[in-house]
Amino acid sequence: MAHFTKATSVKDWLNQRLAIEKVEKVLASEYWIPKNINFLWAMGMVLVVTFVFLLVSGLFLLMYYQANIETAFYSVNFTIMREVDFGWLWRHVHGVAASVVFLIMYIHMFTGIYYGSYKKGREMIWISGMLLFITFSAEAFSGYMLPWGQMSYWAGMVITNLFSGGSLHADGLVEWIRGDYVPAQAFLTRFFMLHVVLLPLAIIGLIGLHFAALRIPHVNNQDGEELDFEAESKKYLAGDKAGSKVMRFANDFMSKDMMVVGVYLIFFFYLVFYNYGFAMDPVNFDPADGLKTPTHIYPEWYFLWSYEILRPFSIDIGLIAFAFAQVIFIFLPFLDRSPNSVPANRRGLFKFWFWGMLVDMIILTSMGKLPPEGIFSTIGLIAALVFIAMWIVLPLITKNEKQVQGEIDEK
Amino acid sequence: MKNDSRRGFMGKAFGAVAAVGAIGSFVAMKKSWDPLPSVKAAGFTTLDMSVYKENKLVTEKWRGKPIFILKKTAEMVAKQTEEQKARDIVIGDAHFMVSIGLCTHLGCIPAYKESDEAFKCACHGGEFDFSGEVTKVPPPRALDIPPFRIDGNTLVLGEVGPEYTAMKETGITL
Amino acid sequence: MKNKEPIILAVVVFFTLVLYYLVEPYAHHVMHKQIASENFVYADLPAIEKQGDVARGAQLVMGVGACVGCHSINVVGLAPVMDAVTSAKGYGVNPPDLSNVGVIYDEKFLAHLIKNPIEALKVEHKYGGATGLTHPMMAFSGAGGDLDQELADMVAYLKSIAMKQEEVTPKIAFELACGRCHAVNYEKWTQIGTKPNFKDEKDALAFDIQTLEYADSLKGYLGIVPADLSMYIRSRGEHYISTFMENPQNYLKGTAMPRVGVSAESAEKVIEYLKDAGDTKRAQREEVGKSVMIYSIIFAIFALLWKKEVWKDLH
Numbered sequence: 001m002a003h004f005t006k007a008t009s010v011k012d013w014l015n016q017r018l019a020i021e022k023v024e025k026v027l028a029s030e031y032w033i034p035k036n037i038n039f040l041w042a043m044g045m046v047l048v049v050t051f052v053f054l055l056v057s058g059l060f061l062l063m064y065y066q067a068n069i070e071t072a073f074y075s076v077n078f079t080i081m082r083e084v085d086f087g088w089l090w091r092h093v094h095g096v097a098a099s100v101v102f103l104i105m106y107i108h109m110f111t112g113i114y115y116g117s118y119k120k121g122r123e124m125i126w127i128s129g130m131l132l133f134i135t136f137s138a139e140a141f142s143g144y145m146l147p148w149g150q151m152s153y154w155a156g157m158v159i160t161n162l163f164s165g166g167s168l169h170a171d172g173l174v175e176w177i178r179g180d181y182v183p184a185q186a187f188l189t190r191f192f193m194l195h196v197v198l199l200p201l202a203i204i205g206l207i208g209l210h211f212a213a214l215r216i217p218h219v220n221n222q223d224g225e226e227l228d229f230e231a232e233s234k235k236y237l238a239g240d241k242a243g244s245k246v247m248r249f250a251n252d253f254m255s256k257d258m259m260v261v262g263v264y265l266i267f268f269f270y271l272v273f274y275n276y277g278f279a280m281d282p283v284n285f286d287p288a289d290g291l292k293t294p295t296h297i298y299p300e301w302y303f304l305w306s307y308e309i310l311r312p313f314s315i316d317i318g319l320i321a322f323a324f325a326q327v328i329f330i331f332l333p334f335l336d337r338s339p340n341s342v343p344a345n346r347r348g349l350f351k352f353w354f355w356g357m358l359v360d361m362i363i364l365t366s367m368g369k370l371p372p373e374g375i376f377s378t379i380g381l382i383a384a385l386v387f388i389a390m391w392i393v394l395p396l397i398t399k400n401e402k403q404v405q406g407e408i409d410e411k
Numbered sequence: 412m413k414n415d416s417r418r419g420f421m422g423k424a425f426g427a428v429a430a431v432g433a434i435g436s437f438v439a440m441k442k443s444w445d446p447l448p449s450v451k452a453a454g455f456t457t458l459d460m461s462v463y464k465e466n467k468l469v470t471e472k473w474r475g476k477p478i479f480i481l482k483k484t485a486e487m488v489a490k491q492t493e494e495q496k497a498r499d500i501v502i503g504d505a506h507f508m509v510s511i512g513l514c515t516h517l518g519c520i521p522a523y524k525e526s527d528e529a530f531k532c533a534c535h536g537g538e539f540d541f542s543g544e545v546t547k548v549p550p551p552r553a554l555d556i557p558p559f560r561i562d563g564n565t566l567v568l569g570e571v572g573p574e575y576t577a578m579k580e581t582g583i584t585l
Numbered sequence: 586m587k588n589k590e591p592i593i594l595a596v597v598v599f600f601t602l603v604l605y606y607l608v609e610p611y612a613h614h615v616m617h618k619q620i621a622s623e624n625f626v627y628a629d630l631p632a633i634e635k636q637g638d639v640a641r642g643a644q645l646v647m648g649v650g651a652c653v654g655c656h657s658i659n660v661v662g663l664a665p666v667m668d669a670v671t672s673a674k675g676y677g678v679n680p681p682d683l684s685n686v687g688v689i690y691d692e693k694f695l696a697h698l699i700k701n702p703i704e705a706l707k708v709e710h711k712y713g714g715a716t717g718l719t720h721p722m723m724a725f726s727g728a729g730g731d732l733d734q735e736l737a738d739m740v741a742y743l744k745s746i747a748m749k750q751e752e753v754t755p756k757i758a759f760e761l762a763c764g765r766c767h768a769v770n771y772e773k774w775t776q777i778g779t780k781p782n783f784k785d786e787k788d789a790l791a792f793d794i795q796t797l798e799y800a801d802s803l804k805g806y807l808g809i810v811p812a813d814l815s816m817y818i819r820s821r822g823e824h825y826i827s828t829f830m831e832n833p834q835n836y837l838k839g840t841a842m843p844r845v846g847v848s849a850e851s852a853e854k855v856i857e858y859l860k861d862a863g864d865t866k867r868a869q870r871e872e873v874g875k876s877v878m879i880y881s882i883i884f885a886i887f888a889l890l891w892k893k894e895v896w897k898d899l900h
Contacts, residue, residue, distance in 0.1 A: 037592055081865070157519075181476060235796060242898065252899060259888045269881050273874030273877065273878070281430055291472065291477050293519045315551045316551070366608055
């Protein structure tokens with residue numbers, strides 16, 4: 001058993017029992033971050049802040065929401081929006097944050113792809129990140145069911161139908177997921193459970209994994225330079241703060257994180273108060289009606305690119321393409337065969353692959369919302385084929401990529 | 412390090428016992444997600460077929476699903492192909508198109524356009540003719556026909572009659 | 586090393602805006618019909634340029650015009666003959682009380698409504714001509730004199746008895762213009778009036794049954810029970826509702842809903858009422874929004890200053 005002495009202060013008392021000083025060092029003051037990074041590295045903190053907004057606003061919504069198909073719509077649109085003091089604020093914050101969190105995740109993802117932050121020991125960071133993305137998608141979808149409006153109902157119908165597996169015709173599976181022939185009470189209550197308990201637990205666990213995955217390889221930097229963190233941190237601690245290539249997480253990097261968060265909050269609250277329509281679809285302010293399909297059914301914007309990959313094909317090929325799109329990003333570290341982990345712009349053909357993928361996904365996203373007619377169908381089909389083709393050629397174009405390590409040393 | 416092999420064996424045995432318990436609980440979890448008996452026993456719908464007007468689509472409801480009933484006009488009956496005719500439900504001398512009103516692609520409700528004598532789905536652009544056959548993809552197959560039994564002038568949805576069995580056997584509906 | 590952050594920020598903002606433009610304004614522009622407001626001028630109806638005489642109008646309304654056979658005029662003591670539910674059984678919908686129609690409806694529309702309801706209401710596809718059905722409101726074919734003069738007289742009378750424009754509340758405008766067909770559950774409004782707080786459950790249920798019976802009549806009249814409008818301000822938006830009122834046929838060709846015929850002022854009041862129902866906290870949102878924006882800017886400034894302090898040793 002450890003030896004305890006009479007504590008000289010509260011801090012000492014805690015230190016003997018919880019080693020708080022050591023923990024603080026490990027997590028903050030001696031968690032070393034490269035200096036050669038830009039504001040895109042603050043997206044992680046922006047995501048944490050947004051997640052906290054979602055969690056807090058969600059708790060308040062949870063106190064008045066009723067998971068019953070007869071009263072759900074009323075509890076949201078009357079009780080929360082009209083009666084609960086500031087209920088409207090929690091709902092708008094929750095709705096807007098749920099949409100914006102995906103924008104930031106996409107920026108975070110494409111930052112990782114651009115700077116090659118999924119290689120050289122950082123594979124688990126990427127994989128845990130993609131698992132988070134998938135869990136967030138499930139969280140967003142299950143949450144979208146809860147107001148029980150027209151879009152909730154019909155998105156629930158369409159998405160659960162995906163599990164029939166096309167020609168496999170697994171109606172039993174679809175009915176098992178729904179607990180009914182159509183989305184009804186059992187469906188609403190189980191998605192409510194998923195949204196408020198199981199998926200948030202999974203998300204919190206995965207966030208822990210994502211952070212843990214960062215410990216050993218450390219954060220990447222703007223040039224993909226391999227740093228000797230031990231030597232550089234010694235230099236810092238010896239007093240050469242300016243000469244060292246690394247800095248403390250807190251307060252050094254955190255002050256920059258907070259600066260970015262400050263700018264982000266201006267953007268976020270502008271959306272919450274003045275431009276929330278994009279996150280709260282008007283159609284969902286009509287109560288669910290199983291006998292009336294809305295004229296246009298489309299998912300929230302962040303699902304549109306994968307939805308568009310499903311759409312232009314016959315059902316079986318569509319489902320295979322859709323499944324491909326859902327999981328392919330996870331395998332990026334293994335499909336990119338190049339030894340270089342430097343910004344995409346210094347990497348031969350991969351440079352075109354990166355910008356091409358970004359543009360293609362934006363095209364898919366916009367076509368996914370437009371009605372599937374005429375020229376939009378054609379553009380959507382081409383963009384979907386391009387998406388698949390680009391992933392197939394990725395290993396081929398990266399395999400013969402030239403080493404570009406030398407460039408960094410010139411700087 | 413004594414008894415190493417024995418500890419190894421008991422460890423595995425304990426693991427196996429734990430696994431049995433876990434699998435057992437999964438069975439219960441799976442079954443708790445099944446549709447409830449009250450849901451499964453959702454009633455049968457009986458329809459009086461003498462009330463429908465020609466080329467006017469009426470949407471009835473059965474187990475929470477919309478059911479399309481379309482009485483065909485004489486011209487429709489005259490011009491339809493054998494495949495289209497095979498899908499007809501004939502009561503007296505009236506021909507009906509009866510189907511589950513959900514697109515076989517991803518379950519939206521197609522709208523009936525009387526002037527075109529066709530169904531158009533707003534979701535993904537699928538189209539069906541007045542017999543429920545696909546005329547434009549993505550739908551993989553014609554509109555599904557619900558289980559039915561003809562009883563004089565009425566149609567009972569949910570019960571299986573000889574006409575429905577025949578349709579199922581010939582692959583007209585799933 | 587030169588600072589690349591401005592260009593990186595520009596790239597991120599550029600792609601975000603392109604994405605936003607395509608998914609929101611552009612996609613909605615493609616999906617939804619754009620209909621411009623006609624400012625409630627009812628250009629298809631010819632102007633009636635006669636000066637109305639209130640006294641003669643009163644005689645026509647009470648006499649030859651036969652308005653009071655079906656309509657009540659509470660303000661001059663003419664109470665309804667039947668209650669709303671019974672009336673609706675006969676006419677399909679409860680005919681409005683005429684006390685305030687002169688201020689809620691457009692003057693020109695009113696005259697044309699009296700003269701030819703089918704045309705004024707734009708329900709030619711349902712009544713008259715080829716359909717062989719007669720509209721529940723009879724056309725006024727004149728009392729023998731100049732028809733336009735008689736119409737002007739009647740409208741002048743209706744305007745003379747109505748309350749003043751500034752007295753019209755959003756609730757009054759909505760109830761007369763929309764409330765006989767549409768319920769607004771969140772405001773406790775039913776098609777037969779505001780649902781009182783009953784002490785006895787039996788009375789409450791009796792009221793509900795009356796409402797359902799009235800709804801049945803509406804269903805016979807219009808084909809469906811018209812939608813509850815509680816959340817329409819969020820699901821349809823101000824522009825849609827306003828232009829829909831002006832002419833429902835613009836959006837839904839063949840819809841059973843008649844043209845409403847309200848004046849521009851009344852239309853604004855109706856919108857106001859729907860905002861009170863479905864976007865109740867809009868004033869608070871604006872107010873809190875301003876404070877939060879100001880706070881966010883202050884937060885960002887302090888964060889920037891802190892960062893500068895921390896980083897001055899790092900370079």
